[in-house]
Amino acid sequence: MNPEAFREMDRSDPLARLRERFDLPAGTVYLNGHSLGALPLGVSERLERLVQTEWGKDLVAGWNVHDWIGLPKRVGDRIARLLGAAPGQVICADSISVNLFKLLSTALSMQADRRVILSQQDNFPTDLYMAEGLASLLGPDRCRLRSVPAERLLDALDDQIAVLMLTQVNFRDGRLHDIRTITEAAHARGVMVLWDLAHSAGVLPLELDEWQVDMAVGCGYKYLNGGPGAPAFLYLAQRHHDHARQPLSGWMGHAQPFAFDPVYEPAGGVQRYLAGTPGILGMTALDVALDLFEDLDIDQVRERSIALTQAFIDALAALRLEGVSVLTPTDPAQRGSQVSIAHEKSWAISQALIARGVMVDFRAPDVIRFGFSPLYNRFADVGAAIDVLSRVLSDKSYLDPAFARKKKVT
């Protein structure tokens, strides 16, 4: 497709205007929203006010007068709307890793006669690491991690499995699990489900209540645009609230933190999943970023995400680039909002793309990810990325030794 055709697609799309609500550097084609969302307008001003006026002038009184103490629940309830969850089931706290630990512990304690956490071999590593950590803490009689290839998951659901822990969108190839079907299959065998929505929240329509999901976690800094290291969230279905126990029983999850009672008594509901004092600066940035979703129809967001990724896949197929294979499913119903390709020189190619203003990322061993955030990516970005990729491959500029050097963060 020629550049004008891509521009025309942007002109006729009502969501294309949302890009104006982000502060993106001119000349950069930003395709890393799956890793760190772009900066929404209004965040800087809000943080400036928070620091100068609220913290600077009101000091410790801010916990009450600005209700900082209520922020994890307020932000949690705003996120709940994007998950298809009624209020009171989502709390904003900590990182995904820490939240996984809390929820996996809960699941194991609720399933006292079962001890296995079942997961997928190529799940995001931190998910597996946290399960391993919990298993080594509890010992093999209480907890074991079993991870199998995706195609063996359903067969592996047996009466030893306490909880099935899966990520809806695979971080490497962008392949999508069907939450409803898998949750049903797990429940039929008495298995609880814990879904990681890191690459889902803000970009895929979700119905956690309707699908009877037990637990979920997700990310504040990817498609929700909350900023680097923004706090994560966790969801626990209402029906589990009365029996839920979690081991990180810090004072913020106490029924009355300011009673300073020497004995722990959990707060009601999902509030008990707080451990320590919430980071108000980071959570406030996420709170502002969530304004973008206020009047947004997530089905429309998904439509635009599919159109963007499809345009990229189609343009790529038309080019028939040598040595490039597309890892992401071409069926839109089976993919999230990214397109991953493989090439034996993927690292160097990713660096050459970035040097020419197309920001992508690399995942070992040989994957380049092009993430399309429907809130700010345009069809023009698809055109530009395709154009630069085909030039980098044909002029072999990626062979420049400067592009061979590894970096700490890829």
Ligand SMILES: *Cc1c(COP(=O)(O)O)cnc(C)c1O
């Ligand atoms: C990004 C991501 C994480 C990040 O975990 P943190 O502990 O918040 O750093 C976890 N799981 C998946 C699937 C991810 O994509």
